[in-house]
Amino acid sequence: MHWPRSLSPALSDTLSPTMTQLLPHHVLRRLSLDSSLADLARVSPWVGELAGEFGIPSETRFAIELCLEEVLSNVVRHGYAGESGHDLIVQFVPGDGDAVFVVEDRAPAFEPRPPAETVPDDLSTIRPGGQGLRLLFRFANSVAYERLADGNRVTLRFELKINESVTGSRIDQGLS
Amino acid sequence: MTLTSEELEGGITKVILNGRLDIEGAAAVDLRMNVTAGTAKKLLIDLQQVSFIGSMGLRSLVVPAQAVKRRGGKVVLFGPTKLVEDVLVASNLQAILPIHHDLTDALAALA
Numbered sequence: 001m002h003w004p005r006s007l008s009p010a011l012s013d014t015l016s017p018t019m020t021q022l023l024p025h026h027v028l029r030r031l032s033l034d035s036s037l038a039d040l041a042r043v044s045p046w047v048g049e050l051a052g053e054f055g056i057p058s059e060t061r062f063a064i065e066l067c068l069e070e071v072l073s074n075v076v077r078h079g080y081a082g083e084s085g086h087d088l089i090v091q092f093v094p095g096d097g098d099a100v101f102v103v104e105d106r107a108p109a110f111e112p113r114p115p116a117e118t119v120p121d122d123l124s125t126i127r128p129g130g131q132g133l134r135l136l137f138r139f140a141n142s143v144a145y146e147r148l149a150d151g152n153r154v155t156l157r158f159e160l161k162i163n164e165s166v167t168g169s170r171i172d173q174g175l176s
Numbered sequence: 177m178t179l180t181s182e183e184l185e186g187g188i189t190k191v192i193l194n195g196r197l198d199i200e201g202a203a204a205v206d207l208r209m210n211v212t213a214g215t216a217k218k219l220l221i222d223l224q225q226v227s228f229i230g231s232m233g234l235r236s237l238v239v240p241a242q243a244v245k246r247r248g249g250k251v252v253l254f255g256p257t258k259l260v261e262d263v264l265v266a267s268n269l270q271a272i273l274p275i276h277h278d279l280t281d282a283l284a285a286l287a
Contacts, residue, residue, distance in 0.1 A: 041200050044228075062228065062259045069198055069230040123245050123272045126238060131267040132231040138266040 028093055035076050035086035035105075043068050043090070054094050060158050063139040064101065067156050070132040071103050071112070079107025079152070087151075098141070099158045106151040112136060112143060177201030179208050188286050189216040194225035197233025206236050213240030217249040218286040224255035229263050241273055254282045 031046050033039045044065050051061040072088060080086045086106060093100040114137040120126040136156075137143055144155040177195035184190050191212055195201050213219060221237060223229075241251040253275045256264060264270055276282035 037199050037203075041198075044196070044198065059259065065198075065228060066230055066263065069232075073199055073230075073232065119268045119271050121272075123238070123242055123251075126242075126269070126272065130231075131234050135231055135263060135266055139263075 028091060030092070031090045033072070033088040033090065034084050035080040035088050036084040037073060037076055037082075039084075039088075040069065040072050040076065043072065046090075050092055050099075054099070055160075056099060057161050059161050060099070064099065064156075064158055067136050067140045067158075068101060068103070070136045071154050071156070074110070074112070074132060075103070075105045075107055075152075079105055079110055097160055099160060101156045101158075103154045103156070104148070104151060109147050110152060111145045111147070112154060177204045179205045181208075181212055184220070184283070186218065186283070186287060188218040188220055188283065190220045190222060192222040192225070195227065197226050197229040197236060199230065199232045201228075202230075202232040202236040206239075209236055209240045210243065213243040216244055217247070219244050219249065219251045220254055220282055220286060221251065222254045223260055224257075226256065226260050229260050231267075234263070234267055234269065237273070238269070250286050252276055252282050252285045254279065 029046075029050060031042065033042065047056075047061060047065050047068065050056060051058075056064070068090065072090070075088060076082065087104075089104045091102040091104075093102065112133055115130075115133050140156045141159045142155075142157040144157075146153040146155070177193065177197065177200070179191060179193055181189060181191045189212060191209065193205065197205075219240070221241075226233075237253070244251050251273060253264065253273055255277055256275060261270075261275060264273075264275060274285055276285060
């Protein structure tokens with residue numbers, strides 16, 4: 001099996017069969033972050049660069065930024081208990097008609113699961129910070145979790161919705 | 177992320193948010209939002225210039241709104257973009273925090 005050069009050996013060794021099917025033929029980008037909320041500010045510009053390069057439509061870009069913010073902030077605040085200095089890696093895998101983002105950490109096990117669907121009947125009953133997982137499962141087309149030997153891997157897949165600002169040929173060029 | 181506020185007729189406080197209500201943006205406006213909500217009875221939160229919102233940004237809306245409502249006040253959201261409104265709806269916030277796209281309707285809801 002030939003892996004892209006930028007794919008870490010540790011990651012390639014532990015990829016599931018599903019992930020190997022998702023792997024790109026030749027393109028993969030990686031963003032290494034510190035486990036601090038302040039460093040997460042680097043994610044949006046990075047996604048913006050990818051969106052420009054690969055013709056990711058604005059609606060999909062919004063969903064990607066939203067879901068990455070939810071996953072990454074969850075890891076920082078809960079997985080690493082707000083402590084900086086830990087590893088947090090995001091990898092981008094463009095595919096045919098979709099974009100896949102893989103988030104890896106070295107935090108204690110945490111599997112994101114969709115919360116129960118509830119409609120609050122009063123503002124006082126809503127938990128101010130309890131919407132992250134709901135948004136994650138609503139805006140990503142799929143969310144997959146794998147427990148690694150020493151961490152967690154969350155794989156997010158987004159379908160590339162074509163809007164008026166992105167031409168089909170651009171997507172074909174970027175993702176073929 | 178910037179926040180400006182103005183007092184309108186009828187005792188309505190209008191808060192205008194501009195920028196990204198992500199983690200960084202939420203942190204930038206949380207204090208002023210809470211201070212404003214500490215005295216407002218009728219709060220209109222103008223979201224027309226908000227280009228992004230995540231769960232931390234939602235928190236920046238919910239906490240002040242809860243403070244106003246606890247004192248018997250009213251809160252409405254005004255003019256979110258489609259994508260921002262998608263997040264509000266996905267969070268079921270629209271069920272308890274009315275969203276208006278017409279300013280006259282928004283003001284009437286606070287009357």
